[in-house]
Amino acid sequence: MLTKKRAHIFLSCVASLFVFSLLFALPTTGYTAGVGKDGTIAAQKGKATTLDELIAMYDSSSCYDCHGDKHEEWSQSVHARSVYGTGRTAATFRTAFLNGFMDWAYSGVESPEDVEVEHLMGCAKCHLPQLADATDDVAKELVATVFDWMDAYMEDDMETFEKHQETLLQLNINCLVCHNRMAITHKWTDGYPQDGVVYGFNEGFHPDDHFTEMKPSPILDESIFCGQCHGLGPNLELDNPTQCATAYGSHLWSYVANGGDKSCQQCHIHESGLGHNMQSYRSQVMADKAVDWKVKVRPMVWRDARSVHPKVMIDVALTNNAGHGIPDG
Amino acid sequence: MPVPEKFGRDDIMGRGPYEKSGMVADTALHPLKTAKEHFEITLDAAEDGDERTLDLKVQLWYLPYGTMDSDPFLWKEYTETVTIKL
Ligand code: HEC
Ligand code: HEC
Ligand code: HEC
Ligand code: HEC
Ligand code: HEC
Numbered sequence: 001m002l003t004k005k006r007a008h009i010f011l012s013c014v015a016s017l018f019v020f021s022l023l024f025a026l027p028t029t030g031y032t033a034g035v036g037k038d039g040t041i042a043a044q045k046g047k048a049t050t051l052d053e054l055i056a057m058y059d060s061s062s063c064y065d066c067h068g069d070k071h072e073e074w075s076q077s078v079h080a081r082s083v084y085g086t087g088r089t090a091a092t093f094r095t096a097f098l099n100g101f102m103d104w105a106y107s108g109v110e111s112p113e114d115v116e117v118e119h120l121m122g123c124a125k126c127h128l129p130q131l132a133d134a135t136d137d138v139a140k141e142l143v144a145t146v147f148d149w150m151d152a153y154m155e156d157d158m159e160t161f162e163k164h165q166e167t168l169l170q171l172n173i174n175c176l177v178c179h180n181r182m183a184i185t186h187k188w189t190d191g192y193p194q195d196g197v198v199y200g201f202n203e204g205f206h207p208d209d210h211f212t213e214m215k216p217s218p219i220l221d222e223s224i225f226c227g228q229c230h231g232l233g234p235n236l237e238l239d240n241p242t243q244c245a246t247a248y249g250s251h252l253w254s255y256v257a258n259g260g261d262k263s264c265q266q267c268h269i270h271e272s273g274l275g276h277n278m279q280s281y282r283s284q285v286m287a288d289k290a291v292d293w294k295v296k297v298r299p300m301v302w303r304d305a306r307s308v309h310p311k312v313m314i315d316v317a318l319t320n321n322a323g324h325g326i327p328d329g
Numbered sequence: 330m331p332v333p334e335k336f337g338r339d340d341i342m343g344r345g346p347y348e349k350s351g352m353v354a355d356t357a358l359h360p361l362k363t364a365k366e367h368f369e370i371t372l373d374a375a376e377d378g379d380e381r382t383l384d385l386k387v388q389l390w391y392l393p394y395g396t397m398d399s400d401p402f403l404w405k406e407y408t409e410t411v412t413i414k415l
Contacts, residue, residue, distance in 0.1 A: 096347040099348075100345070100347035122346075123347075233351070241350050242346050243333055244349070246331060258360060260360055281391055281404070282402075287391070287402065290404065295409075299383075299411050301413065307375075308374060309372055309374050310375060311369065311370065311371045311372065311413075312383060312385065314368040315366070315367055316365070316389075317363050318364045319361075320358040320359060320360050320361065320364075321360075323360060325331065325358065325359050326391075327391070329330055329331045
C-alpha cells in the first residue's frame with residue numbers, strides 16, 4: 001500500500017515537472033501565438049534600439065535601383081513622409097504629446113523620458129506602424145527629435161532643424177512597409193510576412209541581394225490593404241482611443257452601401273494614372289475627378305409692395321465621385 | 330465635413346486626433362450622393378432702364394484647414410452673364 005502511494009506521488013511529480021518544463025520552453029522562443037512569427041523582419045533582426053536602427057530595419061534603398069519608376073512616384077506621395085507630412089503632421093505629433101498623454105493624469109507620462117512605444121501607437125499605428133518593432137528607448141528618441149526639431153525652428157537654428165528634419169523624413173511608409181510588413185492582414189490564415197520576401201502578385205525568384213523571394217500578397221489589390229491605416233473611426237483597441245482618418249469606414253458604410261464597387265487601388269493607382277504617387281485633391285487629376293457639379297441659374301423679377309427687384313436664383317448640385325466622404329477627417 | 334467628438338462624449342467638437350473619438354455630425358459630401366444648394370440674390374430695386382446685367386461667378390473651394398487664409402484650393406468655377414428684363 002505504502003509503496004504504491006509513493007509511486008503515485010513520484011509519478012505526479014514527474015508529470016508536474018514535465019508541465020513545468022513545457023511552460024518554460026515556450027516563452028524562450030519569445031512568441032506564443034502564431035506560427036512563423038519568428039520569421040518576420042522584426043523577429044529576425046531583433047527590436048530596434050535607436051531611430052537609426054529602425055530606419056535601417058526597413059531600409060528600402062536597394063529597391064530604388066531596379067524599381068526606379070515606382071520610387072520616383074512614391075517619393076512624391078505623403079507616404080514618403082508620413083511622420084513629417086507637410087511639417088503639419090510632425091507639429092501635430094508635438095501637440096499630441098503636450099496636450100495629450102503628457103497632460104493626462106493616468107497616462108504615466110510626466111516628461112518625455114517617460115514615453116513608451118505604447119503611448120505613440122495612437123498615431124504610429126498608421127503613420128509609422130513599424131514603431132511597434134522598436135524598444136521604448138526609440139519612442140523617447142522620437143519624442144526628443146520632434147521637440148528638438150521644433151525648438152531649433154523657433155530659435156532659427158537651421159543646421160539643427162535640418163538635421164532633425166532629415167531624420168523625421170526617413171521615418172515613413174516605404175516599399176518594405178507595404179510589400180512586406182503590411183502585405184498580409186490575416187496572419188493566422190495566410191502566414192506572417194517573412195524576412196527576405198517581397199509580397200506582390202507573383203511567386204518565384206526575386207533578384208534583390210537580401211529579399212530573394214517573391215510571393216503573392218492575398219490583399220495587395222483589395223481595399224482592406226489600405227484600410228489597415230485609413231481608419232474606421234475611433235481606434236478602440238487602444239487604452240486611450242485616438243481618431244484621425246476615417247476614410248475606410250466611409251468607404252465601407254457609405255460608398256459600398258450606396259452601390260460603389262471600386263477598390264481604393266482602382267481609383268488611386270490605376271484610373272488616376274498616378275501609380276505609387278497616391279494622391280488627394282492636392283493633385284489636379286484627383287481634384288478634377290472628385291465631384292460633378294451642375295449650376296443652374298434662373299433670373300426673375302421680384303416685386304415688393306411698390307418696388308421691382310431683379311433677382312437671380314442659383315441651384316448647385318454636387319455629386320461626390322470618390323470612394324468615401326469628402327473631406328475625410 | 331465629419332465633425333469629430335471630443336473624447337466621445339457630449340456635443341463638443343474634438344480638434345487633435347489624440348482627443349477625437351466619435352462624431353457630433355457629418356456634413357461631408359457622401360459618396361455617390363448628390364448634395365443640393367440653393368442661393369437667392371436679390372438686387373437693389375430697379376430705378377430706370379428695362380434691363381439689368383449681372384456677371385455671375387459661382388466657385389467651389391476646398392478648405393483643408395477650414396479658412397481661406399490657410400492653403401485653400403479652388404475646385405470648380407462657373408461663370409455666366411445674366412440678363413434680367415424688367
Ligand atoms: C536587382 C533588381 C531588383 C531589386 C534590387 C529589387 N527588385 Fe523587385 N523585382 C525585380 C524584378 C526583375 C521583378 C520581377 C518582375 C516580374 O517578374 O514581373 C521584381 C518584382 C518585384 C515585386 C513583385 C511584383 C509582382 O508583380 O509580383 C515586388 C513587390 C518588388 N519587386 C518589390 C521590391 C522591393 C520592395 C525591393 C527592395 C527590397 C525590390 N523589389 C528590389 C527586380 C528588383
Ligand atoms: C487610423 C490611422 C491613423 C491614426 C491612428 C492617426 N492618423 Fe493621422 N492620418 C492618417 C491618414 C490616413 C491621414 C491622411 C489624410 C486623411 O485621410 O485624413 C492622416 C492625416 C493626419 C494629419 C493631416 C496632415 C496634413 O498635412 O493635413 C495630421 C496632422 C495627423 N494625421 C496627425 C496624427 C496624430 C498626431 C495622430 C495621433 C494622435 C494620428 N494622426 C493618428 C491616419 C491615422
Ligand atoms: C502604400 C503602400 C505601398 C508602398 C509604400 C509601395 N507600394 Fe508597391 N504596390 C502597392 C500596391 C497596393 C500595389 C498593387 C497595385 C495594384 O492593385 O495593381 C503595388 C504594386 C507594386 C509592384 C507590382 C505591380 C506593378 O505595378 O508593377 C511593384 C514592383 C511595386 N509595387 C514596387 C514598389 C516599390 C519598389 C516601392 C518603394 C519605392 C513600393 N512598391 C512602395 C502598395 C505600395
Ligand atoms: C501603413 C499605413 C498605410 C497604408 C497601408 C496606406 N496608407 Fe495611405 N496614408 C497613410 C498615412 C499615415 C497618410 C498621411 C500622411 C500625412 O499626411 O502625414 C496617408 C496618406 C494617403 C493619401 C493622401 C492624403 C492627403 O490628405 O494628401 C492617399 C490618397 C492615400 N494615403 C491613399 C492610400 C491608398 C490608396 C492605399 C492602399 C493602396 C494606402 N494609402 C495605404 C498610411 C497608409
Ligand atoms: C471611386 C474612386 C475612389 C475610390 C474607390 C477611393 N477613392 Fe480616395 N479619393 C478619390 C478622389 C477622386 C479623391 C480626391 C478628393 C479629395 O481629396 O477629397 C480621393 C481622396 C482621398 C484621400 C484624401 C481625402 C481628403 O480628405 O481629401 C484619401 C486619404 C483617400 N482618397 C484614400 C482612399 C482609400 C483608403 C480608399 C479605399 C478605402 C479610397 N480612397 C477609395 C477617389 C476614390
